[in-house]
Every structure is written in structure tokens, then in C-alpha cells.
Amino acid sequence: MSENPLEPLLKTLDSISRCVQTHLSRVFVAPQNASPKPTLLRPLLSFSPTPVAPDSTTSPIKEKKAAPLTKEELGRATWTLLHSIAAQMAIISRLYPCKECADHFKEVLKANPVQAGSQAEFSQWLCHVHNVVNRSLGKVIFPCQRVNARWGKLDCKDRSCDLEGTVDIKTLTSHT
Numbered sequence: 614m615s616e617n618p619l620e621p622l623l624k625t626l627d628s629i630s631r632c633v634q635t636h637l638s639r640v641f642v643a644p645q646n647a648s649p650k651p652t653l654l655r656p657l658l659s660f661s662p663t664p665v666a667p668d669s670t671t672s673p674i675k676e677k678k679a680a681p682l683t684k685e686e687l688g689r690a691t692w693t694l695l696h697s698i699a700a701q702m703a704i705i706s707r708l709y710p711c712k713e714c715a716d717h718f719k720e721v722l723k724a725n726p727v728q729a730g731s732q733a734e735f736s737q738w739l740c741h742v743h744n745v746v747n748r749s750l751g752k753v754i755f756p757c758q759r760v761n762a763r764w765g766k767l768d769c770k771d772r773s774c775d776l777e778g779t780v781d782i783k784t785l786t787s788h789t
């Protein structure tokens with residue numbers, strides 16, 4: 614392993630950041646003509662049958678899409694990805710494009726080596742290290758016994774996000 618496990622993404626950040634920002638803003642904002650009720654926002658990983666029309670007016674949504682990600686938005690989206698992967702596939706990228714966060718998380722990883730002998734163990738480990746970050750930021754500690762209730766399933770129509778078959782983590786990690 615390289616000294617900084619986050620370095621590969623820092624190197625490629627420049628080329629992927631524009632793409633990530635575009636896609637994250639599409640994932641987390643409602644279509645323009647949708648109700649502003651949060652419950653009607655498009656769910657993560659679901660696709661609208663009608664494409665979202667490009668912005669033609671100056672609107673808060675357009676301004677938001679054009680703005681760079683904040684540290685909070687990046688963190689929220691990344692935790693969502695990490696916990697979803699931990700619950701569904703048991704494989705994780707240790708890459709993170711925020712230097713302050715990456716430096717801190719490197720120390721967290723040193724003190725809490727990855728435990729990935731099984732999907733359940735990996736989910737619990739990720740919950741624990743997320744709580745280490747939560748604690749350092751003065752956030753509420755998440756009860757790790759509820760991690761599957763929070764992250765175990767994706768909200769996709771007709772179970773279209775369900776993975777086919779089973780994945781053996783040892784097979785996956787032997788290729789990394």
C-alpha cells in the first residue's frame with residue numbers, strides 16, 4: 614500500500630471532479646418541475662422516466678449546480694456511497710478528495726485498521742470509523758446495530774438496484 618492511501622484519487626481528482634459534481638447535483642436535486650417537498654425528491658440511484666430539461670433561467674437550482682461542492686456535501690455523498698457499498702458489495706475505495714479530511718482519515722485508519730473479513734464486519738467497521746469522524750466533529754454518534762436498517766437496501770423501483778448473485782469479499786480483495 615502507498616504511504617497515503619488517498620493519494621491516487623487526489624491525483625485523478627482534477628479529471629473527475631467536474632464529472633462528479635455534475636452527477637452528484639443530478640442525484641440530489643429534484644427535477645425543476647417537481648414539488649419542493651423533500652419526500653418527492655428523486656431517490657438515490659433512481660432514474661426519472663422523463664429527462665430533466667436543461668436550465669434556461671437563472672434559478673437557485675442552477676446556481677447550486679454551478680457551485681463547487683462544499684465539504685459537507687462531499688462528505689454526505691461520500692458516506693452515502695461508502696455505507697451503501699459496505700452494505701451491498703463489501704468493497705471500498707479509501708480515496709478522498711478533501712485534504713483536511715484525508716489527512717485526518719489517514720490517522721483514523723491507522724488507529725482502526727480495516728476489518729473486512731465479511732460484509733457484516735466491514736459494515737460495522739465503517740460505522741465505527743464514521744463515528745470516530747462524527748465524534749471529532751461534535752456530531753451525534755450513530756448506533757451501529759442499526760446500520761443495516763439505514764444502509765442495507767436501496768430505494769429503487771422494482772428492486773432494479775439489487776445486485777445479482779453473491780459476492781465473495783476474499784475474491785474481490787485478492788484482485789486489489
Ligand SMILES: Cc1cc2nc3c(=O)[nH]c(=O)nc-3n(C[C@H](O)[C@H](O)[C@H](O)COP(=O)(O)OP(=O)(O)OC[C@H]3O[C@@H](n4cnc5c(N)ncnc54)[C@H](O)[C@@H]3O)c2cc1C
Pocket residue numbers: 684685686687688689690691692693696709713714715717718739740741742743744746747750752754755757760763
Ligand atoms: C472519509 C471522510 C473523512 C472526513 N473527514 C472530515 C474532516 O476531517 N473534517 C470535516 O469537517 N469533515 C470531514 N468529513 C465530512 C463529514 O464527515 C460529514 O460528511 C459532513 O460534515 C456532513 O455531515 P452530516 O451531518 O450531513 O452527516 P454525515 O456524517 O455525512 O453522515 C451522513 C448520514 O450517515 C448516517 N450516519 C452517521 N453516522 C453514521 C455511522 N457511524 N454509521 C452509519 N451511518 C451513519 C446518518 O444517517 C447521516 O445522516 C469527512 C467525510 C468522509 C467521508
